[in-house]
Each structure stands twice: as C-alpha cells, then as structure tokens.
Amino acid sequence: MRKNRTVKFIFNGALLAVMAVLGVTAYQVANKSEHIQEVLPLESTKENDIADAGDSLSQGTDTLTETGTNLVEADMNEASDTGLLDSESLISDAALNSSDIGESTSVNAQVSLHKGPEVNFSEDTLMEWPVNGHVLIDYSMDQSVYFPTLDQYKLSPAISVQAVEGAPVVSAVNGTVYSIENDAETGTTVTMELGNGYQAIYGQLTDLDVAKGDTITKGSIIGYVAAPTKYYSEEGSNLYFAMKKDGEPIDPITYLP
Secondary structure, three states, X not given: OHHHHHHHHHHHHHHHHHHHHHHHHXXXXXXXXXXXXXXXXXHHHHHHHHHHHHHHHHHHHHHHHHHHHHHHHHHHHXXXXXXXXXXXXXXXXXXXXXXXXXXXXXXXXXXXXXXOOOOOOOOOOOOOOOOOOOEEEOOEEEEEEEEOOOXXXXXXXXXXXXXXXXXXXXXXXXXXXXXXXXXXXXXXXXXXXXXXXXXXXXXXXXXXXXXOOOEEOOOOEEEEEOOOOHHHOOOOOEEEEEEEEOOEEEOHHHHOO
C-alpha cells in the first residue's frame, strides 16, 4: 500500500514537472510571438516613416520650385505692369541697339576712310610752291608794277610764276574747291577755301583734276599750266597765283618757303 503511494507521488511529481516545463515553453513562445509582433510593426513603421519623409521632401521640393517659379513670374509680371520689363520691348530695343551700333560703326568706318585733310589755314601756315619757276610779276598792292603785255604799270594782287605749258600745278596747301571760273585775264581759274577766311586762287590752268566741292591735300595736282591768255602773251606761259584774307588780297610770298 505504502509502495503504491510512493509510486503515485513520484508519478504526480513527474507529471507536474512536465507540465511546468510545457508551461514555461508556451510562455516563452507566446512572449517571442508578441515580441516579433511588436518588432515587426516597429520596423514596418520605420520603413513607412522613411517613405513618408521622402514623399514629404519631394512634396516640399515641388512646393519650393512651384513657389519660386510663381515668385519669379509674379516679379516679372509686376515689372512688366510697372513698365520695368517688357520682353518684346527688350528684344526690340536690343535689335534696334544692335542695328544702331552696326550702322554707327559702318558710318564711322566710312567717315574714317573718306575723311579729307584738315583745312585750317593760319598766319603760321607754310605752303609749298605750286609750280617750279621764277617770279615774272611780283605781288604789289602798295605801288604799281610794270606789265609787259599791257605795257603799263598797275597794282598786282597776285604773283605770276613762269612755267612751261603743260607743267603740273599742285595745291600749295590743303583746301576745298570753292569755285571754277573762266576769266578773260587769268583763263581757267580755281579758287580754294583754306579756312579762317583765307583763299588761294590758281589761274591760267587747263585739264583740271579737281571739281567744285573737292577737298584737296597739299601737294596734290590741281591741273596743268595752260597757254597764256592775251593778257600775258609777252610774259609767256605762267601760273597766276593769288591769296585773299576775308576778301582782301594778301602777299602769297609771305607763306611760301
């Protein structure tokens, strides 16, 4: 009887031990399951948070871009409304300015290429002899001089320089052709404006190389010595050369070397 009790006690103890072990195992399994469930939502939540953050960042960037664009457009519209900005006007103005610059450059280039010599005669200007030869008749406005062909004495407002017929006549100084006339006494005669009220007169010419309005450089050919008019038949072929200041005769010799 006592033996049976002992066996029964041992059996019950073993059973309780087994049940205890099973209970602990079930508890651990349950805890692990709950832990996994807790962890999984947490990790999932983190992934979702990251995704949500990315979406927010993208939305924020889009918002900033849209806002910046709107601000730029608003500024441009405001500037346009206030007359500060007009794209069509700016483009038109730029084209006009470019055209003006091109035209200005072209005009300046043409002026530079065709700019004539300076015409600015003064008391200190030194001329060159228009022809080579000796003086047949001197300038004289204070007393009369003898004219062989006319066989008389009279005042002389010019000099007559001996030169062979056909000899080139050059401009004694820079000047602009004021007039070309045919005079009974001096034949074909060219008058040049020298500036500051000065004029130079070249007579007894032929085969002119200049025209009215031309600006001639010192030393350039004006024309050639012609056969003498009847007023200089005794003197022979020569160049009639005179100067004036404000319409009054002056001595050319004063400005010649």
